[in-house]
Amino acid sequence: MSLTPTPNQFDENFLSRLDAIIARYPRSRSAIMPMLHLVQARDGYVTPEGIEVIAEKLDLTTAEVHAVASFYTQYRKTPAGEYHVGVCTNTLCAIMGGDEIFAGLENHLGIENNERTADGKVSLEHIECNAACDYAPVVMVNWEFFDNQTVASAKTLVDDLRAGKKPAPTRGPNSVPTFKEASEVLAGFNDGRANEGVQAGEPTLLGLKIAKGERK
């Protein structure tokens, strides 16, 4: 298999977006991380072709690009599911039920950590603290918040995802994006959905409401 990309492998839109990323920075090399996110938006993981085109654009070797890609957990060596499900199993979420949720999903989906269901719909990963501890236990789908999960609710969630429903995150857009759509946002491209969803959940507002005498 040749790893050398032919120009027509990448459409103009993709190539021009790579250039748009480079234009954000005073020095081109800074563009490498969003470019890797954009490759995942195209391919679902960091492909050899993606590494090559980034290297070419930034005048780096593929080894240099790969060295960066392999350092960061979110850049995948294998394709993510259409819905990448992360269960927080760092200490607080684990103790509040994250361990049970993760084990329940492994059992329910018949896959283990960092594997994907045969239909390609769902991949599963145990993730680290996602900065939502007041909503524990937390499950992320394509890095959108599904707060206050139970084993049962998490099973329903993955069933819905596999059935093609697009459930709404607790604090996020009106429907969960696919992995590729989310990766495009992480490459820094505004998908116009910022105003969807709540501005805050109840735990975020607790102190404020007490201060205003609306809650005890």
Next chain:
Amino acid sequence: MTKLTPVLSAHWDEKDSHTLAGYQRHGGYNSVKKALAMDPDAVIQTVKDSGLRGRGGAGFPTGNKWGFIPQGDNKDHYLVVNADESEPGTCKDTPLLLANPHVLVEGVIIASYAIRAKHAFIYIRGEVTHVTRRLLQAIDDAYKAGFLGKNILGTGFDLELTLHIGAGAYICGEETALLDSLEGFRGQPRLRPPFPAIAGLYARPTVVNNVESIASVPAIIEKGAEWFASLGTEKSKGFTLYSLSGHVNNPGQFEAPLGITLRELLDLAGGIRTGHTLKFWTPGGSSTPIFTDAHLDTPLDYESVSAAGSMLGTKALQIFDETTCVLRAVLRWTEFYKHESCGKCTPCREGTWWLVQILRDLENGKGSEADLAKLLDLCDNLLGRSFCALGDGAASPIMSSIKYFRDEYLAHLTHGGCPFDPVASTLFASSKVGA
């Protein structure tokens, strides 16, 4: 009377608090107008006088950091906001940015003007898609409204603001690793000196500040340094976000003056989970040595927490009740540090690996009491001997938990494994759902 002082969180309960219109309804971006009419040095002096200290963990005075940037050096200066919120237990910047990204953008403009930066960056972790959207939209809207770009508000001040999105590496919360990452390299910490104020991003003078620190600046400009300094304690001035999570009846965010106690915060959070008692807690994330019920009345300010043997850190109060096995909690944190160790220095790369092996054995009832001494010896080789604070953080939960709960470690040996039922600590245990 509540001690709470909602400033950053004052309007989070309005449905459009995250929009430009929602922010401007309450005077948003008026502080930019005020600051841009001031001399940049006077802006720095105001922040110095306020006593604002870094809210990302270290507590370094923010105004002093700005003052370290050499002026008149004919070099580009940069402001970089650390929004890589990843310290276990820490969950303040994420809800802040979800509810009000514009307050950060406004703070960025003021801080950049003060340090004479023409390009600023917000480095946000890659695992929060919706927060990323909100920031992208806020930055777009600020450009359209003339608060970013060329000749801001006709003052001649130019500023570009770029959102840089990470990709899952806790180490990038360390400011020099963050800079390497932003330059397009693996996120590994740099030797200091030179400090970022002299040679930061692209080897240019750079200020790196936490989200909450920068977000606090517009209110200081609007209401004055004296107002800010009148809140809090003598050396820990102002208000801050305290995040309570875990075994409390009502977890959440509480904005209060520095110096409030856990006892007071627990009262606001509805107390420890009904029918249970406080066992241990972190004052500021997993890297800060744990506390117990003996510290309920320790004022949660920089000095008092430090005097009691821990650190205020990110004010991430993770609360655990008596159903929680401290060894399980500490092992999980240690696995995190092992996973996140960047591999640059030997004490951290190798030390965290060995710590996990020994803790796993202990959890399974294998090993002996001598392993506790071995753990402490390894910690001794991490704390203060690692290249950056990640290694210090890895040692903290182990050393502090052995100090307070040595008998519980040993109970795993006599019991032949963990004496706790993990189900009892879950939220489902009391509510009987989810099975």
